[in-house]
Amino acid sequence: MKEYKPQEIESKWQKIWEKEKVFETEQYSERPKFYDLVMFPYPSGTLHVGHVKNYVIGDIVARYKRMKGYNVLHPFGYDAFGLPAENAAIKNKIHPEEWTFKNINIIKNQIKKIGISYDWTREIATCKEDYYKWTQWLFIKLYENGLAYKKKGAVNWCPNCNTVLANEQVVDGKCERCGTEVTIKHLEQWYFKITEYAEKLLNDLDKLEGWPENVKIMQRNWIGKSIGAEVDFPVDGLDMKIRVFTTRPDTLWGVTFMAISPESPLVEQIVTEEKKEELYKFLHKVSLEDRFKRTSVDAEKEGIFLGRYAINPVTGEKIPIYVANYILYEYGTGAIMAVPAHDQRDFAFARKYGLPIMVVIDNPESPLDPDKMEEAYEEEGIMINSGPFNGLNSKKAIEKVIEYLEEKGIGKRSVQYKLRDWLISRQRYWGAPIPIIYCEKCGTVPVPEKDLPVKLPKEIEFLPTGQSPLALNEQFLNTTCPKCGGPARRDADTMDTFVDSSWYYLRYVNPDMDDKPFDSKDVNYWLPVDQYIGGVEHAILHLLYSRFITKVLHDLGYINFDEPFTNLFTQGMIYKDGWKMSKSKGNVVSPDDMIEKYGADTLRTYILFMAPPEKDAEWNDAGIEGVNRFLKRLWNNFYKILPFIKDTTKENIVLKNKKEKELRKKLHQSIKKITEDIEGGFKFNTAIAGLMELNNSLNEYLNTTIEDELNVPLLRELAENLVLILSPFAPHMAEEMWYDLGKDTLIVNEQWPTYDPEALKEDEVTIIIQVNGKVRGKINVSVDEDEENIKKLALKEPKVASYVEGKEIVKIIYVKNKLLNIVVK
Structure with missing residues (x-):
């Protein structure tokens, strides 16, 4: 009997697939199209089996859809810009480009060993000039249409490195590079105006019927639509007003103080000279805290009085202005009207600092006494101490209060979102340079499209100061103004890597096009992506940014669709020893080791069999050994029957007894079940269980039937169909079996089998x-x-x-x- 030698078989068929170019995609075809995409990786080093899960799931879909007659686009690339490469450059004195492409080669070789059916002719890397040229083009299109702008914003600042840090560079409130405590600073930064699309992004979630509900809920919460009123509070002694947004204008008469976010620029405008030293100490303390944890209901409420008062516009009373740690700059206006009687966080703050509590919404069942209250009353009730609105139901009065504010000119109806404009400036080298030039005569000038890309200088010195090398590179900075020809300077920042990944699914369609980012006709044929696969950790930012960019390109007339991904699948993670796999934990399982020991087909099959693919799963060495034994048993059964069926011609199947009827029924039950499992929600674990059951039935038949009584036409039908339904999961093994059956075609080009309803009928x-x-x-x-x-x-x-x-x-x-x-x- 032929011995199962997976490593030899797998290497053989991978070479044949590559030589025959079987996975290269026709740009157009009479067959229906299917765009199957997995989220591309950051090339930070070698892959572990947790990464591989994503790619194997995508490959099952691609192989199955090809066999179902689709023209499948299944591309791959690398999200290749970003901070780790720059850190490696500083630490190891290696250029980020060299580090990145070294890792890309490692990952590519690993993926090829697993037998993933990517069309490698469409491979992209976002750090290549022919890609980031079009990322810069995208920036310019947003800028030209008022969707990219520069403003002062709160950033993490390292006083030792003299540079801005992204959130991911701040560890426990300290600079990742030098360990200095990080402070908050306000600097001019570039933003994309995603808030312009907040309503579309929110409403169009209803169109995404192929997305998991939990992902849509996360996006809805992130966008965070609120309906209420904007109200202006004049600042006593200054010619300015503090604008607040509130969903509870019915509580305006209960405002007893104002609170401003520590990150708000208003803080430094309002604070008195006497309070500045105390303020700066407080701001430093707050900068070390997690911005979102400190705003939770249970977190300790802290703040300081800024030395000034605001005027409550509906009562005329002076109320103190505080800076408070529980106010988030990213929501509303970064300032709130504090109503301690009817908001729990305001209540805790007021109790701590001895501030007044004024009840303006009374509990109709038990009147409230502010001196005896132990918590805020946040339910609806009857309005009291509220001037013309006394006696009204608070919820029903909200509309009337808004009308009153507009009539008096002190407020207006407003819709607000938690969503904030997308800060895309990064003070780093390894990213796409922002294509903007500053000229004393002409001001801010976008780089003309003919001059793109603005190239990253290769000869660069990485200093341990933490600053972007671009900010110190005079040769890069100094240029001429494209408008007047006079001396000018380039923007020294690079773009957030989320910009690179917000449009990459479009570039796969025309990866080599050099005169535009993509061909609209081609993109409109392939897009939207039919199946997108990736981790739920990208549920908000990456997916939201991709949806935003798609909508912008649609509105600008470049594409005819406004959502990028029709169906989304979020796979679970693989754990080892109870922990997510990581080098620091020492619990990484290498796919290379598993392939060397068991073969790629075993690794693929075990990854899919260990749990439903959307669930987290614990790696188990005994589990992969069990799957390996199953594949060997299946191999052995196949080669037991091969001598009987190899040189036979197809004959009508005549079932002579109950045993043969049961075996054929099991075959067609398996075809039906595995087809439904793949089509009906990626139930790959139960599909593989179906293969195991079919193999057991075949094994039982062979063990209970003498050679002379074997039903050869039945075994031929079973062998051919078994190999076909096995092929997406263990494609190398299936190709070898198909070839040994005497077939002169590749199994990847064969049709998926259909079941015979007659065979399923019960006797x-x-x-x-x-x-x-x-x-x-x-x-x-x-x-x-x-x-x-x-x-x-x-x-x-x-x-x-x-x-x-x-x-x-x-x-x-x-x-x-x-x-x-x-x-x-």
């Missing part, structure tokens, strides 16, 4: 027998058995007969092929 059924409604026995009969005969057989069944004996049979009720009830008295 016998089990009839449940009841006496006076209680189950007393059962009988097996032919599906075509005569009803009268069934009644006779039921009455002869020993257990039933004992309950009927000596009694009068009133009637017998028969439900065909299911149940027979004998009524006696």
Whole structure:
């Protein structure tokens, strides 16, 4: 019998696939298109099996859809810009480009060993000039249409490195590079105006029927639509107003202080000279805290008085202005009107600092006493101490209060979102340079498209200061103005890597096009992506940014669709020893090691079998060994029957006995089940279980049948179909079997089998027998058995007969092929 040698088989077929170019995609075809995309990786080093899961899931879909007659686009690339490469450059004195492409080669070789059916002619890397040229083009299009702008914003600042840090560069409130405590600073930064699309992004979630509901909920919460009022509070002694957004304008008469976010630029405008030193100490302390944890209901409320007062516009009373740690700059206006009687966080703050609590919404069942309150009353109630609105239901009064504010000119109806404009400036080298030039005469000037890309200088010195090398590179910075030809300077920042990944799914369609980012006709044929696969950790930012960019390109007339991904699947993670795999934990399982020991087909099959693919799963060495044993048993069974079927021609199948009927039924049940499992929600684990059951049935047949009595036409049908339904999961093994069957085609080009409904029909059924409604026995009969005969057989069944004996049979009720009830008295 032929020995199973997976490493030899896999290497052989991977070379043949590459030589025959079987996975290269036709740009157009008479076949229906199917765009199957997995989220591309950051090339930070070698892959572990947790990464591989994503790619294997995508490959099952691609292989299955090809066999179902689709023109499949299944590309791959690398999200290749970003901070790790720059850190490696500083630490190891290696250029980020060299580090990145070294890792890309490692990952590519690993993926090829696994047998993933990517069209490598469409490979992209976002750090290549021919890609980031078009990322810069995208920036310019947003800028030209008022969707990219520069403003002062709060950033993490390292006073030792003298540079801005992204959130991911801040660890426990300290600079990742030098360990210095990070502060908050306000600098001019570039933003994309995603808030312009907040309503579309929110409403169009309803169109995404192929997305998991939990992902849509996360996006809805992130966008965070609120309907309420904007109200202006004049600052006493200054010619300025503090604008707040509130969903509870009915509580305006209960405002007893104002609170501003530590990150808000208003803080430094309002604070008095006497309070500045105290303020700066407080801001430094707050900068070390997690911005979102500190705003939770349970977190300690802290703040300081800024030395000034605001005027409550509806009462005329002066109220103190505080900076408070529980106010988030990213929401509303970064300032709130504090109503301690009716907001729990305001209540805790007021109690801590001895501030007044004014009840303006009373509990109709138990009147409130501010001195005795132990928590805020946040329910609806009856308005009191509220001037013209006393006695009204608070919820119903909200609309009337808004009308009152607009009539008085002190506020207006407003819709607000938690969503903030997308900060895309990064003070780093390894990213796409922002294509903007600053000229003293002409101001801010976008780089003309003909001058793109603005190239990253290769000869660069990485200093341990933490600053972007671009900010110190005069050769890069100094340029001429494209408008007037005078001396000018380039923007020294690079773009957030989320910009690179916000449009990459479009570039796969025309990866080599050099005169535009993509061809609209081609993109409109392939997009939107039919199946997108990736981790749920990207549920908000990456997916939201991609949706935003798609909508912008649609509105600008470049594409005819406004959502990028029709269906989304988020796979679970693989854990080892109870932890997510990581080098620091020492629990990484290398795919290379598993392939060397068991082969790629075993690794692929085990990754899919260990749990439903959307669930997290624990790696188990015994589990992969079990899957390896299954594939060997399947291999052995195949090669046991191969000598009997190899040189035979197709003949009509004549089933001579019950055993043969059961085997054929199992085959067609398996085809039906595995097809439904793949189509109906990626149930790959149960599909593989179906393969195991079919192999067990074949094994039982072979062990109970002598050679001379083997049904050769049946075994030929079974072998061919078994190999076909195995092929998406263990494609190398399947190709070898297909070839050994004498086939002159590659299995990847074959059609997916269909089941025979006739084979699934039951010859016998089990009839449940009841006496006076209680189950007393059962009988097996032919599906075509005569009803009268069934009644006779039921009455002869020993257990039933004992309950009927000596009694009068009133009637017998028969439900065909299911149940027979004998009524006696």
